[in-house]
Amino acid sequence: MIFLFIGYQTLFILMKLKHCIESQQFSKELLFELFNLADSLRENNGELLKGKIMASLFYEPSTRTRLSFESAMLKLGGRVIGTENAKEFSSAVKGESLEDSTRVISSYSDVIVIRHDVDGSAKLCSSVSKVPVINAGDGKGQHPTQALLDVYTIYLEFGKIDGLKIAMVGDLSSGRTVRSLCYLLGKFENVEIIFVSPENLKMKDDIKDYLNRHNVKFREESDLDKILTEVDVIYMTRIQKERISFEDYEAAMGKFVINETNFNFVPKSSRIMHPLPHVEEIELPIVLENFDERVAYFRQAENGLYIRMALLVHLLGVD
Numbered sequence: 001m002i003f004l005f006i007g008y009q010t011l012f013i014l015m016k017l018k019h020c021i022e023s024q025q026f027s028k029e030l031l032f033e034l035f036n037l038a039d040s041l042r043e044n045n046g047e048l049l050k051g052k053i054m055a056s057l058f059y060e061p062s063t064r065t066r067l068s069f070e071s072a073m074l075k076l077g078g079r080v081i082g083t084e085n086a087k088e089f090s091s092a093v094k095g096e097s098l099e100d101s102t103r104v105i106s107s108y109s110d111v112i113v114i115r116h117d118v119d120g121s122a123k124l125c126s127s128v129s130k131v132p133v134i135n136a137g138d139g140k141g142q143h144p145t146q147a148l149l150d151v152y153t154i155y156l157e158f159g160k161i162d163g164l165k166i167a168m169v170g171d172l173s174s175g176r177t178v179r180s181l182c183y184l185l186g187k188f189e190n191v192e193i194i195f196v197s198p199e200n201l202k203m204k205d206d207i208k209d210y211l212n213r214h215n216v217k218f219r220e221e222s223d224l225d226k227i228l229t230e231v232d233v234i235y236m237t238r239i240q241k242e243r244i245s246f247e248d249y250e251a252a253m254g255k256f257v258i259n260e261t262n263f264n265f266v267p268k269s270s271r272i273m274h275p276l277p278h279v280e281e282i283e284l285p286i287v288l289e290n291f292d293e294r295v296a297y298f299r300q301a302e303n304g305l306y307i308r309m310a311l312l313v314h315l316l317g318v319d
C-alpha cells in the first residue's frame with residue numbers, strides 16, 4: 001500500500017498488482033476492493049475491457065477456472081485466444097520452453113491466464129512476460145484465484161470472515177486450493193482452522209509455519225463427524241488422484257465423505273463448500289444439493305465469475 005501525504009490529508013492508494021501468482025500478494029484492503037468491484041460488476045459489467053485480449057493457456061484440464069475466466073473476459077467486452085490442451089495443441093509438444101512460449105504469447109495478448117502441472121510455472125511465466133500473468137493453478141503449488149472466490153463466498157454467506165471456524169477436509173497435501181486459502185485466511189482476525197485429512201495426505205509444514213507466524217489457531221482432527229457441529233464452513237476437497245501414487249489414493253479414498261446421514265449434523269447456519277469438481281467425497285441427493293442453503297458450492301463456483309472479472313479489471317488497470 002502507498003501512503004500519500006497531501007497537506008493535512010493522507011490518501012491511501014492500493015498498490016496495483018502486476019501479476020497474480022500467489023495468495024500472499026493480496027492485502028486485506030485489496031481483497032475488499034475486489035469484493036466490492038465483483039459486487040458492482042455482477043450488477044453492471046459494462047465493456048470495461050473492450051479491445052483487450054486474454055490468452056488462456058491450460059496445460060491441465062479445467063472446467064470452472066478456464067470457462068469462468070473466458071466468460072469474464074467476454075462479459076467485459078474483451079476477446080479470448082488460447083488453447084485448452086496446451087500440452088498437445090501448442091508448440092510445447094515440439095519441445096518449446098514455457099519461457100519462449102510466454103515471450104511470444106505476451107506479444108499477442110494483454111493478459112495471460114495459465115494452468116500448468118508444474119509448481120512455479122506461473123511465476124516463471126511472469127518473469128518473462130510483457131503482460132500480467134494469472135496463475136490458474138500450478139501443480140501442487142497454488143490456485144490463488146480459487147482462494148479469492150472462496151473468501152469472497154465466505155464473506156457473502158456470513159457477512160464476515162473474522163472469527164469463523166473453518167474445517168478443511170480431504171487431500172490437504174496435494175490440494176493447491178487449501179494452500180492458497182490458508183494464506184488468505186491468515187489475513188483475517190480470530191479465524192480458526194481444523195484440518196481433517198487421511199494420515200498420508202496431511203497439510204504440509206510450510207503452511208502450518210505460515211499460520212503459526214500469523215497467529216492463526218489450527219488443529220488436526222481425524223473424525224469428520226465429530227467436528228461437523230462446531231464449524232461454520234466445511235471446505236471439502238477431492239483426493240487428487242492424478243498427483244499421488246495409486247497406494248496413497250487407495251489408502252485415502254472414501255475416508256471422509258459428506259452423505260445424507262452426517263449432513264444432519266451440519267447446523268443450519270453452516271455452509272459446505274468445495275472447489276469442485278466433487279466426486280465420492282460428497283454423496284448428497286440432488287434435492288439437497290439444489291435446495292438446501294447449507295450446500296454453497298454451486299454459488300461458490302458462480303462467484304468465481306465475478307471475482308475473476310474484478311481481478312481482470314484490476315490487473316489491466318482500468319479505473
Ligand code: CP
Nearest residue numbers: 062063064065275276
Ligand atoms: N476449482 C477448479 O479449479 O475447478 P476446475 O479444475 O474445473 O477449473
